[in-house]
Amino acid sequence: xxxxxxxxxxxxxxxxxxxxxxxxxxxxxxxxxxxxxxxxxxxxxxxxxxxxxxxxxxxxxxxxxxxxxxxxxxxxxxxxxxxxxxxxxxxxxxxxxxxxxxxxxxxxxxxxxxxxxxxxxxxxxxxxxxxxxxxxxxxxxxxxxxxxxxxxxxxxxxxxxxxxxxxxxxxxxxxxxxxxxxxxxxxxxxxxxxxxxxxxxxxxxxxxxxxxxxxxxxxxxxxxxxxxxxxxxxxxxxxxxxxxxxxxxxxxxxxxxxxxxxxxxxxxxxxxxxxxxxxxxxxxxxxxxxxxxxxxxxxxxxxxxxxxxxxxxxxxxxxxxxxxxxxxxxxxxxxxxxxxxxxxxxxxxxxxxxxxxxxxxxxxxxxxxxxxxxxxxxxxxxxxxxxxxxxxxxxxxxxxxxxxxxxxxxxxxxxxxxxxxxxxxxxxxxxxxxxxxxxxxxxxxxxxxxxxxxxxxxxxxxxxxxxxxxxxxxxxxxxxxxxxxxxxxxxxx
Ligand code: GLN
Numbered sequence: 012x013x014x015x016x017x018x019x020x021x022x023x024x025x026x027x028x029x030x031x032x033x034x035x036x037x038x039x040x041x042x043x044x045x046x047x048x049x050x051x052x053x054x055x056x057x058x059x060x061x062x063x064x065x066x067x068x069x070x071x072x073x074x075x076x077x078x079x080x081x082x083x084x085x086x087x088x089x090x091x092x093x094x095x096x097x098x099x100x101x102x103x104x105x106x107x108x109x110x111x112x113x114x115x116x117x118x119x120x121x122x123x124x125x126x127x128x129x130x131x132x133x134x135x136x137x138x139x140x141x142x143x144x145x146x147x148x149x150x151x152x153x154x155x156x157x158x159x160x161x162x163x164x165x166x167x168x169x170x171x172x173x174x175x176x177x178x179x180x181x182x183x184x185x186x187x188x189x190x191x192x193x194x195x196x197x198x199x200x201x202x203x204x205x206x207x208x209x210x211x212x213x214x215x216x217x218x219x220x221x222x223x224x225x226x227x228x229x230x231x232x233x234x235x236x237x238x239x240x241x242x243x244x245x246x247x248x249x250x251x252x253x254x255x256x257x258x259x260x261x262x263x264x265x266x267x268x269x270x271x272x273x274x275x276x277x278x279x280x281x282x283x284x285x286x287x288x289x290x291x292x293x294x295x296x297x298x299x300x301x302x303x304x305x306x307x308x309x310x311x312x313x314x315x316x317x318x319x320x321x322x323x324x325x326x327x328x329x330x331x332x333x334x335x336x337x338x339x340x341x342x343x344x345x346x347x348x349x350x351x352x353x354x355x356x357x358x359x360x361x362x363x364x365x366x367x368x369x370x371x372x373x374x375x376x377x378x379x380x381x382x383x384x385x386x387x388x389x390x391x392x393x394x395x396x397x398x399x400x401x402x403x404x405x406x407x408x409x410x411x412x413x414x415x416x417x418x419x420x421x422x423x424x425x426x427x428x429x430x431x432x433x434x435x436x437x438x439x440x441x442x443x444x445x446x447x448x449x450x451x452x453x454x455x456x457x458x459x460x461x462x463x464x465x466x467x468x469x470x471x472x473x474x475x476x477x478x479x480x481x482x483x484x485x486x487x488x489x490x491x492x493x494x495x496x497x498x499x500x501x502x503x504x
Contacts, residue, residue, distance in 0.1 A: 015040040016175045020084055020232045023178060027073055027083045034073065034083030038066035038127050041085050045129070045176050052152045054171045056090050057098060058130040065127045072125050079124035080235050086121060087177035089168050090131040091138055092223060093212040094118050101214045102134040102146040102164070105356030106336045115212020116247065117181060117223050117240040124239050129177055132167030137327065138188055138216045139360045140164050141430035144421055147358055153195060156457045159414040162192030162430075168226045169196040179227040179236050183213055185220045186315055187410075187434025190446035193226055194409035194462025197448045199483075200226045201233045202434075204470045205441035206251045208237075209244035217322035220315075220438040230447060230480040237472060253470050265478065267293050268303035268402035273433055279412045281452035285461040286408045289449040292485040293406065298478075303402060305394040308436060310387045315435035316428060317371050317384035324368025327361060363424065392440040395466075404478055405466040408433055409446040413459035433464060443467045445479050449486050 015037050018026065026032055042062060049055050059065070062085070069083035088094060091101040093111035095118075100106045114122060121128075135145035143151045143166030151166045153159040154174035161170040165182030169192035172180050182189040184202035193200025201224045208223045215221060225236035244250045269290060274283065294300050332338040332352025339351030357365070371380035398405060411432055420426040437444045446462035453459070463482065467475030 016044050016178075018178070019229055020080060020178055020227070020235050023084050024080045024082070028078075034066035034069040034127060035063055037083060038062045038085055038129070041129055041177065048174055048176060051157065052154060052170055052174060052176075053133055053149050054151055054167050054174065054176055055087070055130045056100060056133050056148055056167070059097075059128055062127055062129055069125045069127055077125050079239070081121060081124035081126040081239055083125060083127060084179075085127045085129045085177060086236075087129050087132050087168055087171045087180035088118065089134055089165050089180070089182045091134060091183055091214040092118060092181055093214070094128060094131075098131070099214065100131075100148070101138070102136040102148065103356070103358065103361065104147040104337060105330050105352070106214075107147070109336045111212075113212060115223070116209035116244045118212060120240050126239075132165070132171055132180060134167055135164035135188075136358045136361055137214065137323070138164040138183055138185055138221075139323065139364060141187070141191055141427050142415070142420065143167065144417065145358060145360045150417060153414045155197065155459055156414065156454070159416050159459070160195065162195030162410070162414060164188040164192075165200075165226065166192045169193050169198055169200065172196070172198045172226050172228060179225055179232050181223055181236075181240075182226050183221055183223050184438065185217050185222075186319060186438050187431040189224045189226060190434050190444060190462065190464060191410045191430060193446040194460065195414040197460030197462075198226055198228060199230050199233045199445065199447055199479075200224070200462070201237060201445045201472075201476075202437065202443060203237060203241060203472060204253070204443040205438070206249045207241045207253055207443065207470065207472065209247040209250050211244055211246035215326040217319045218326065219322060220319065222438075230445070230476055230483050233445065234476045237476075241472075251470065253472060265298040265404070266402045267298045267300045268398050268405045269300060270305045270308065270398075270405060270407055271302050272305055272308035273407035277411050277429065277432065278408060279452070282408055282410075282412060282461050285450035285452060286463055289463045289482065289486055290406060292482060296481050296485050301402065303398050303405070305391075305398060305436070307387065307390045307394050311391055311436040311439060312428060312432055314384040314387040314391065315431070315439055317380050318388065318439070320364045320368035321372050321381050322368070323361075323364040324366075324372065327357070327365055330356065332356075360424075388439045391436050395436075395440045395442060399468050403468075404475060407464055409462035409464040410434070413452050413454065413461055437466055442469060443472045443475055445475060447479050447483050447486075449482075
């Protein structure tokens, strides 16, 4: 049943309801594919031994009339999202044996929809990184070229979907961690508006920026997953009900803004060609494309990393060798428990962020760094507010380059941070954005995917998804069906 691992969520739901195949057969197909590929790709940190049992339960519920689009559909989950009774490592040694005591709200909603959880996917430690190389459990490989990174920090989730090891996956995005790996792996990645999806049960990195969101093969699948997990949650006071857009038909001429600042130096010429061609397609489908300016773009990365480090240093204070996770065995007193547990448990990127974040929050430096960054954050948000007075969507590259090779940026953290140059402003402003596969560039005879980023207005995911779907279709008819091409490259038959 290898062809089962090629179907979209909508096709799977229809096939399951029509009893063309069972949830057990479907889960088995995916487990076989994972068995064949996971050793080489290191996508899953844990594959659930009870997936078949979950599928059997789902089959029973489908027989009894369960009608959710997820009934019996397998999903992969980034390892910083809690599943009750299961390990959640966040890619860190300090949580290597941590067992979650409750379900994240996103998980609870998928569970109530009778989804089947396949397992947990690899990630940069605490979602800090852009390549999955910061995982304490070894990097994930890019399915398109195994000498290259899948992006990060949700690299495992993106690679799982790209390699046909899950129909869809949950990731988290603090500064680009869903969109950038989606771009590198040639899948769709959606970062919802801050507050669209509950953060309850997401292991926090930077609480004012973190959001859970879907990675999927198609925009339609990303929408189905978003619909299953979003909405107000009493356990996360920052959540709101998304605006409901009953009619998905947009009844005025679409205006699309292209920020001049996103096409400066540092943008790979091959990536630029793909993005410019995709923007042309926007015109062909009837949108009015105009150049816009987001004048504070050049400060986004600096502001992001100051705020991220500050919040990360605070959130990581809870790992003290007492309350959560790893506790150093050879400590003589309480202070040593703290010191040794953190020294031995955290990887280098966590330590870097704890030190720099503590510094920027300290008395005497707070005003110069943290407060200044917060002011810049406001200016960045205002840039978007101004832009959205005249345009409906903003489009540009998701990342400045295609997937890079292992080790290429690990020696210089600043180079690694530049991978997020087009994604972090969206998190600072709390906006929704999606990366859609737009084409390919070639590196040493291998084709590497390139993603187009579409940024929408606050809580207006639905029209953004409509537009992304139109682009997806326009780009696919231009060359070849993108989703089919991707899947056929990883035929497990
Ligand atoms: N790469 C960025 C960082 O290291 C973004 C990570 C993320 O979105 N989780 O902070």
